[in-house]
Amino acid sequence: MIVVHHLNNSRSQRILWLLEELELPYEIRRYQRQANMLAPEALKQVHPLGKAPVISDGVRVVAESGAILEYLAGRYDAQQRLTPQNEEQALQSRYWLHYAEGSLMPLVVMRLIFSRMGKPPVPWLLRPIGAAFGNGVRKGFIDKQLATHRQFIERHLTTHSWFAGERLTLADFQMSFPVQGLAARGGLNNMPATQAWLANVMRRPAWQRAIQQGGELDLAAE
Structure with missing residues (x-):
């Protein structure tokens, strides 16, 4: 039995989506974020880094979203429902699978961190300075970088129904979390193709079951 060690409000949601899409049986073991938004220490009993997502499949423990997605699809997608149909689609799927965490998510996380520099747990005397510094970094660097990425994603989805082409692939599972993060903070304004892609994701029965x-x-x- 596959066990998903599921941290609330985290990347492990896309693992549940894949499991539902493949119609695989699984068990959820739930973990709640602490007040500081970090994962609880109990997750270190599953994997030394104590991060989510992480799954166990028999004696095997697999961590990191991309590795988990590739493991589950490679082992259990016998009908190859999520397999790209040609070499170009395979390259696109691989690219977006890595882009999600390698290029886009660091900026999304940085924006969140710098937006909180004027809030607890920063000492109250330092909050005005922290807020001014955080806003300066956001406006001077992070938001400009994110604008470039948003344009890049939107241009791609204008000519592709899914990230690798006309078929759902692992790239869409991996990209779901950062795109949701952008959407939640108003980052999909003037991005109709990306909004349409996200709506298509959220209409899927497997996505709804995962939620x-x-x-x-x-x-x-923030």
Whole structure:
């Protein structure tokens, strides 16, 4: 039995989506973020880094979203429902699978961190300085970089129904979390193709079942 060690409000939601899409049986073991938004220490009993997502499949433990997606598809997608149909689609799928965490998510996370520099747990005397510094970095660097990425994604999805082409692939699972993060903070304004892609994702029965199992994502707080 596959066990998903599921941290609320986290990347593990896309693992649940894949499992539902493949119609695989699985068990959820739930973990709640602490007040500081970090994962609880109990997750270190599963994997030394104590991060989510992580799954166990028998004696095998697999961590990191991309590695988990590739492992599950390679082992259990016998009908190759998520396999790209040609070499170009395979290259696109691989690219977006790595782009999601290698290029886009660092900026999304940086924006969240710098937006909170004027809030607890920063000492109250330092909050005005922290807020001014954080806003300066956001406006002077992060937001400009994110604007470039948003344009890049939108141009791509203007000519592709899914990230690798006309067929759902692992790239779409991997990109779902950062695109949701952008959407939650108003980052999909003037991005109709990306909005349409996200709407198509959220209409899928497997996505809806995954939300029922794992809970709604709340990525808007800053």
